């Protein structure tokens with residue numbers, strides 16, 4: 001009998017039906033095979049078994065391995081395969097940046113051959129792509145901190161991997177302190193339970209001792225979930241293992257040797273006076289002299305990125321037509337996420353892609369096709385003046401750790417080159433590590449979160465590096481003024497407690513609480529939602545006039561806050577109307593088009609809608625503060 005795919009013709013020939021599904025299989029299998037081979041070829045693969053053993057033997061492990069050696073994508077999979085998720089436990093992996101959490105989770109889901117959000121998922125503020133079956137969860141470090149407010153002992157996790165710890169974001173530092181505490185409490189609790197079990201067995205009586213520790217109550221609730229000690233892994237390609245090891249009481253540190261592909265590093269012979277100009281010259285030099293391959297250029301912010309992009313386009317016009325095969329794409333945090341994802345799409349055939357990025361692309365992300373990195377050696381960093389209580393962004397030299405991360409973005413798919421736009425002697429003068437953000441930012445939010453987590457003595461909290469007393473004092477004063485703390489500097493109830501639960505700057509949280517008394521809660525919610533996200537309006541340099549005209553349609557003579565409320569309400573009206581006409585998905589599409597036409601950042605607007613939904617948590621009868 002002929003199969004379903006064939007039938008016998010009267011002339012004896014057999015006609016074959018094209019089975020599209022089957023036809024796709026070789027591609028699918030080829031891709032799977034390629035991924036499997038790729039995984040095996042990573043330097044980390046050769047030490048898989050040993051690494052798993054070391055994790056089993058040590059509660060805290062510091063792993064230092066070259067960029068691209070496979071730490072972020074492989075270690076969670078190795079741990080999953082060796083049983084760290086039995087009993088439904090999860091392996092949590094934190095990243096300092098959202099774009100890294102999302103793209104790495106996508107990659108690992110693909111490597112595991114599963115749908116994103118099932119076994120492998122990610123969770124970032126306002127976007128949770130996980131399910132009850134998620135066992136490997138990538139997330140931002142800030143998100144894990146918020147989770148700790150609801151699950152203070154992180155009972156659902158068997159392992160937490162703090163990735164890119166060298167970045168020392170304020171969230172990473174607070175998280176490390178918290179994890180150290182959680183780990184101790186969990187271990188002590190388990191020891192306690194074991195000894196109670198022993199005593200029970202030996203004298204037949206229940207000898208559970210009275211324990212005054214309030215943690216025990218919470219942990220008892222977790223017990224149903226079979227509490228295990230928390231394993232903690234701290235990773236980076238460029239961290240100072242001694243600092244972390246010392247902090248964790250002499251924790252074991254291992255180095256994973258080897259990198260997948262070499263990256264040649266080049267320095268300028270002379271110091272450069274204008275790094276933007278040098279970046280442009282270098283891009284064109286690579287374009288004319290080097291083999292095909294995309295270029296990643298690190299700049300400090302949107303303004304620089306747009307000015308360099310404009311200059312590149314002007315320069316291209318001066319080249320003969322056959323040399324104009326260069327395409328620019330940009331990535332910075334306030335860019336709508338759909339546009340951010342454009343950097344991952346390949347350039348048109350025969351074109352060289354030039355990605356102009358902030359340090360958003362510095363760690364963890366793999367952008368396919370990158371062969372060259374241009375690094376001017378500067379970055380925009382937060383700075384805080386505790387006397388004035390003012391925070392600002394300033395351009396500063398990168399650390400050596402950041403320079404290493406940047407060069408690591410080349411050489412992920414083949415050998416690469418990194419052009420540092422400063423002499424080698426300057427590299428030697430750079431700080432080894434980035435100055436911890438906790439030492440250069442306003443601490444109000446951090447303190448509020450710590451208080452909500454039950455840490456009352458902020459000065460005594462075991463930070464990996466203590467922020468200055470002046471900065472702590474200033475933030476405590478601010479929180480006191482906002483009514484978040486009592487005169488004894490305890491978290492006030494309900495005001496402080498509610499403020500801590502809102503994922504917002506404390507000033508905004510307080511504004512919301514007051515607004516409910518002045519009966520303008522909805523307007524305040526909209527204003528706060530719009531102010532809490534990356535900028536709502538975006539003004540591409542080449543369409544500045546159009547963008548400003550579009551903005552005028554929403555402008556209110558009463559000020560920017562009212563303008564933002566106008567944008568929000570106009571967009572919601574449109575969205576709701578279209579939803580009832582054409583359904584949710586199509587309405588969202590219309591919304592994105594509307595945003596584009598009005599130069600509004602659709603991702604920010606979506607986030608603002610998410611924040612606005614917080615009104616369900618808002619107190620209706622808060623006492624006067």
Ligand SMILES: Nc1ncnc2c1ncn2[C@@H]1O[C@H](COP(=O)(O)OP(=O)(O)OP(=O)(O)O)[C@@H](O)[C@H]1O
Pocket residue numbers: 042065066067068069070071072073074103104107236237260363364365366368408411412413
């Ligand atoms: N999204 C992706 N698309 C294609 N290849 C990827 C992707 N993510 C990772 N890879 C491949 O896997 C390799 C290992 O990546 P991984 O992020 O695990 O390394 P790493 O050691 O954590 O590096 P880093 O310290 O730079 O984060 C990369 O060099 C790249 O070849």
